[in-house]
Amino acid sequence: MNAESSLAVDAQRIARRFGARWCLRGVSLQVRPGEVVGLAGANGSGKTTFLRVLSTLLKPNAGAARVYGHDVTRAADDVRRHVGFLAHTAGLYDDLTALENLRFAAEMLGRSPEGLEASLDRVGLARVANDRVRGFSAGMQRRLALARLMLMHPRLLLLDEPYANLDAAGIDIMNAVITEVRNAGGAALLVLHELAPAAGMLDRVLTLVDGRIAAEGDGPAANAPTASAPTLASAAGAR
Amino acid sequence: MAWREDWRRVRVIAWKDITTERRSKAGFNSVAALAVTILVLFGFALGPEAQALRDAAAGAVWLAALFAGVLAFNRSFQVELESGAIEPLLLYPGSRWTILAGKLLANALFVGLMLAIVVIVGVTLFQVTIPKAWPSLLGLFALGAVGLVVLGTFYAAMSSRTRAREVLLPLLLFPMLVPVLLAAISGSKALLTGDLMHEAGAWIRLLVAYDIVFVSATLLAFEHVIEA
Amino acid sequence: MTDQNWAFIGAAYAITWGVILGYLIRVHRALAQARAEFESASKHTERAP
Amino acid sequence: MNETADTMNVPRSRAWTLFGVFAFVALIAAQVHAVLTSPADRDMGHLQKILYVHVPAAWIMSLAFLVVFVFSIRYMWRGQEKDDLLAAAAAEVGATFNGLTLVLGMIWGKPAWGAWWVWDPRVTTTLVLFMIFVGYLALRSFVDDPERRAQWSAAVGAFGAINVPIVYMSVRWWRTLHQIQSSPSTMDSAYVLGLRTNAIAFMLIMIYFIRRRYELARLRRATELIADAAALGGT
Numbered sequence: 001m002n003a004e005s006s007l008a009v010d011a012q013r014i015a016r017r018f019g020a021r022w023c024l025r026g027v028s029l030q031v032r033p034g035e036v037v038g039l040a041g042a043n044g045s046g047k048t049t050f051l052r053v054l055s056t057l058l059k060p061n062a063g064a065a066r067v068y069g070h071d072v073t074r075a076a077d078d079v080r081r082h083v084g085f086l087a088h089t090a091g092l093y094d095d096l097t098a099l100e101n102l103r104f105a106a107e108m109l110g111r112s113p114e115g116l117e118a119s120l121d122r123v124g125l126a127r128v129a130n131d132r133v134r135g136f137s138a139g140m141q142r143r144l145a146l147a148r149l150m151l152m153h154p155r156l157l158l159l160d161e162p163y164a165n166l167d168a169a170g171i172d173i174m175n176a177v178i179t180e181v182r183n184a185g186g187a188a189l190l191v192l193h194e195l196a197p198a199a200g201m202l203d204r205v206l207t208l209v210d211g212r213i214a215a216e217g218d219g220p221a222a223n224a225p226t227a228s229a230p231t232l233a234s235a236a237g238a239r
Numbered sequence: 240m241a242w243r244e245d246w247r248r249v250r251v252i253a254w255k256d257i258t259t260e261r262r263s264k265a266g267f268n269s270v271a272a273l274a275v276t277i278l279v280l281f282g283f284a285l286g287p288e289a290q291a292l293r294d295a296a297a298g299a300v301w302l303a304a305l306f307a308g309v310l311a312f313n314r315s316f317q318v319e320l321e322s323g324a325i326e327p328l329l330l331y332p333g334s335r336w337t338i339l340a341g342k343l344l345a346n347a348l349f350v351g352l353m354l355a356i357v358v359i360v361g362v363t364l365f366q367v368t369i370p371k372a373w374p375s376l377l378g379l380f381a382l383g384a385v386g387l388v389v390l391g392t393f394y395a396a397m398s399s400r401t402r403a404r405e406v407l408l409p410l411l412l413f414p415m416l417v418p419v420l421l422a423a424i425s426g427s428k429a430l431l432t433g434d435l436m437h438e439a440g441a442w443i444r445l446l447v448a449y450d451i452v453f454v455s456a457t458l459l460a461f462e463h464v465i466e467a
Numbered sequence: 468m469t470d471q472n473w474a475f476i477g478a479a480y481a482i483t484w485g486v487i488l489g490y491l492i493r494v495h496r497a498l499a500q501a502r503a504e505f506e507s508a509s510k511h512t513e514r515a516p
Numbered sequence: 517m518n519e520t521a522d523t524m525n526v527p528r529s530r531a532w533t534l535f536g537v538f539a540f541v542a543l544i545a546a547q548v549h550a551v552l553t554s555p556a557d558r559d560m561g562h563l564q565k566i567l568y569v570h571v572p573a574a575w576i577m578s579l580a581f582l583v584v585f586v587f588s589i590r591y592m593w594r595g596q597e598k599d600d601l602l603a604a605a606a607a608e609v610g611a612t613f614n615g616l617t618l619v620l621g622m623i624w625g626k627p628a629w630g631a632w633w634v635w636d637p638r639v640t641t642t643l644v645l646f647m648i649f650v651g652y653l654a655l656r657s658f659v660d661d662p663e664r665r666a667q668w669s670a671a672v673g674a675f676g677a678i679n680v681p682i683v684y685m686s687v688r689w690w691r692t693l694h695q696i697q698s699s700p701s702t703m704d705s706a707y708v709l710g711l712r713t714n715a716i717a718f719m720l721i722m723i724y725f726i727r728r729r730y731e732l733a734r735l736r737r738a739t740e741l742i743a744d745a746a747a748l749g750g751t
Contacts, residue, residue, distance in 0.1 A: 057330065
């Protein structure tokens with residue numbers, strides 16, 4: 001309808017708390033379509049909480065957020081049609097096979113269950129399509145979750161530490177997916193502990209400190225190891 | 240078209256729950272074993288006299304089913320919570336009541352199977368003679384199982400996400416199930432003794448009313464409960 | 468018989484008043500405390516902005 | 517979510533204090549009047565004096581549960597936090613009177629029926645109602661997130677209320693089949709006035725209690741909201 005509604009993410013002073021502890025203390029953030037934004041910060045700085053609010057899994061205690069013009073609390077169902085959320089846990093059913101997990105997701109989304117083998121092939125899991133997820137390594141579960149995510153054809157990717165547990169090939173697949181969504185006019189918001197795997201992907205990097213946005217830098221600068229070291233030192237130590 | 244979409248989601252969720260449960264056999268087997276153990280203990284408590292056992296058979300069978308059912312209901316949401324699968328489940332766009340409906344179907348099958356085992360064991364242990372009116376008895380059991388499953392699954396959706404799920408579910412559920420238990424136990428007892436007072440019909444009507452009321456109420460309220 | 472009845476009657480009234488007064492005191496105490504906390508909290512924030 | 521500390525705050529009110537004093541004066545007057553003027557019953561002696569506290573307590577408990585039901589439904593409809601807090605206040609007061617009703621019923625039952633407990637439909641339904649209230653309050657104490665707590669307890673409160681008439685019917689059928697005892701003898705008209713005045717006095721007490729309990733819940737929320745505003749003040 002207007003310029004504002006065309007924003008992929010428009011968050012205004014989002015605040016969220018758990019019990020007496022404020023995890024987010026007013027985060028405002030705009031992401032335009034075609035942008036890939038990184039979100040860095042120490043453990044407990046509120047990165048994951050922010051993604052979960054945008055994904056409609058959590059309601060904010062204060063503030064408002066819109067995804068492609070849809071309010072995340074009032075029009076949650078419309079938001080869900082656009083958002084692909086990759087959580088820290090894979091959220092798969094251990095006793096179903098890889099293919100069955102994908103088929104379940106496809107049926108829930110009302111998509112035809114054809115071509116699921118191709119999606120598995122894309123994330124390099126074609127060989128284990130009929131194996132149960134219980135035996136999968138964390139990286140394989142991540143890849144399967146990514147394949148499931150792509151079934152949704154999301155216009156906004158919300159990725160919580162997308163590179164965690166992934167090997168080099170997995171990182172390439174992840175980056176290919178992000179590029180694909182970006183080229184289709186979508187956007188992505190990545191929560192990152194270390195920026196190296198996302199090299200060249202990020203248009204901007206924001207740092208959350210104590211539930212607030214502390215610093216903003218453009219992608220290339222933030223990726224240069226020396227420049228990023230002081231501000232992002234706290235974020236890097238995870239792996 | 241929307242109902243067709245919803246019905247497919249109901250089916251696929253039920254299929255998923257049943258498949259998961261079938262493959263992790265431990266769940267069903269241990270719950271069924273517990274139900275049988277409870278029955279045996281009732282046998283000890285009620286003494287070896289045949290008449291006393293026969294009188295108490297209906298009550299023992301239903302209480303065993305109830306206690307075992309509580310474990311099953313909590314498990315049915317436990318599966319979603321364990322690996323964080325509830326999050327993607329909640330993020331699929333579309334109506335949420337289908338999640339409850341799918342789980343109801345799966346749990347109904349689960350409890351139905353368990354009841355079948357418990358009844359067979361109960362008939363043997365408590366020296367019950369199967370009455371001529373066994374089709375009505377079967378219907379009564381089905382109606383009672385529906386009441387048990389509907390409220391059990393609904394309250395488990397809440398209690399399984401709290402700190403005290405083991406205590407909270409029975410605390411919330413048992414008072415709500417008083418009509419189901421009274422109707423199921425009294426109705427079965429009447430049918431087992433030949434329904435001389437013609438009371439079984441009243442109990443069946445009560446169960447039908449109860450099931451209709453709470454199936455619609457839970458489906459209406461589920462969206463609120465799972466949202467938060 | 469009658470004597471025993473008076474014991475029951477006495478117990479009934481004692482319990483009733485015990486419950487009513489007990490609840491009254493409990494709520495009023497909690498209320499006084501909550502009001503004090505509220506007032507100290509609002510005084511505290513009035514200075515801030 | 518759209519509440520602020522100002523809209524949640526409940527200012528001190530002289531009117532409610534006066535109302536409370538009036539309620540207690542009315543209760544004392546009603547009880548003294550009823551106890552002094554009621555004649556001895558032919559069979560029961562003075563035992564029926566217990567009914568002046570037992571029957572109003574039972575009445576109040578039903579009324580409180582009705583309030584829980586209405587405000588639970590209203591919360592599900594409109595989603596306003598105040599409705600949930602009022603339902604919770606009514607549930608606590610209702611549970612208190614429900615417990616009192618049960619104890620008084622037993623005190624009445626022992627000399628009147630010769631047993632502390634009988635499986636009478638009304639008695640049994642009261643017990644089930646008490647268990648539902650206890651479950652409701654337990655659920656509230658186990659859930660920390662205010663919105664989740666409100667949603668869940670609204671469902672539990674509404675379902676509990678729907679269940680009560682069904683429980684009553686089922687226990688009545690169950691009991692008629694087993695033919696236990698009859699319910700207490702019907703009232704003499706001399707008692708009716710005493711019962712009515714006491715019932716009204718109890719109702720005033722209940723309104724006062726719910727109001728104060730509700731004020732307490734709102735004040736606590738208002739304090740939390742002030743702390744929230746302070747925590748977010750820097751942005």
